[in-house]
């Protein structure tokens with residue numbers, strides 16, 4: 001089944017949103033790196049790559065369903081943050097916004113009775129649960145440590161990364 005015109009347009013917008021999320025994470029990673037917080041920087045570099053993968057997944061879906069790929073302009077990310085907590089809070093806000101965007105795509109797919117699109121979008125629905133939960137958890141840890149004790153957050157993030165390296169499923173993804 002061919003993708004509808006309006007769902008095609010909405011998926012193209014989401015390609016832009018995912019690339020936008022990706023460059024926002026690059027900007028956050030750069031802020032952390034400049035603060036000497038290399039573990040946090042590494043974690044957000046990984047996130048940035050994941051968001052790019054999400055964009056490419058959407059592009060592939062359009063190609064597979066006879067859609068038209070038209071990548072929109074990507075707005076500039078925010079580059080300055082007053083604190084580490086502020087940067088992580090922005091990341092959490094962004095993940096919540098993406099969840100709403102994915103839900104809006106799903107509503108179109110349901111209205112279109114486009115079962116292929118619903119099946120495809122289910123992956124993103126599940127992914128957003130993880131993305132929001134992980135960022136919410138990181139924000140709690142950052143707040144609990146406080147800006148003076150970010151060295152503990154670095155150790156925490158490093159521990160998560162090494163657990164992830166042991167095997168997926170053993171710990172919540174970075």
Ligand SMILES: [Fe+2]
Pocket residue numbers: 018021050051054098
């Ligand atoms: Fe994403």
Ligand SMILES: [Fe+2]
Pocket residue numbers: 021051095098131
């Ligand atoms: Fe994400």
